[in-house]
Amino acid sequence: MGTYLKQIDNEIYKLKTKNCFYEYDEFCDFRKIGESRFGMIVYKSKWRKRNFAVVHKSVEIDIIRNNKTEIDTIQGDKIKNTMQNIRAFQELITEIQQLQKVGFHDNIINFYGIAKGTTKGMYSKLFLAD
Structure with a gap:
């Protein structure tokens, strides 16, 4: 999984968002407020340093693999989750x-910008919330 997450990081860096990366621990008081059509979960939270609310559209890249033989061996719900994760990540990149x-x-x-979590390849886009 580590190699694929590096590829994801590279794709995000290509978007010229280098100066817009934040860590999840900069935010608090997360509250789920919705979900996108490809499974991106939408949260509202408070940005500690800037003291205002933001919205996170998040995607968790947990089982996506770059190796086709690995994907071929995944069965049932896991392959469905993998395809949903790929679509969610593509949606994330397209929106950015x-x-x-x-x-x-x-x-x-x-x-x-983009907040990156420390586990399971969590990425989210940050927006100002009213």
Whole structure:
């Protein structure tokens, strides 16, 4: 799994978000507020350093593998979860790319960066919450 997580990090770095990485421990008071169509869980939390609320659209990359033979040996629910994780990660990257093209606009929620967890390859996009 470590190699694949490095590939994910590389994909995110290609998005020119290098200066926008935050650790999950910078946030507190997490509350689940929804879920995306591909399983990204949406949380609201408080950003400790900046003292305001943000929304996290999160994806947990736990069983995705880069090795096709490993994927072929995964059965039942695990393969379904793997495919859902791949779609969720693709959704994460696509949304970041779209937000970067638009930049900051009054009618579009502001993108602040990416929070990366310390376990299971957790990634989330950060937005200002009202």
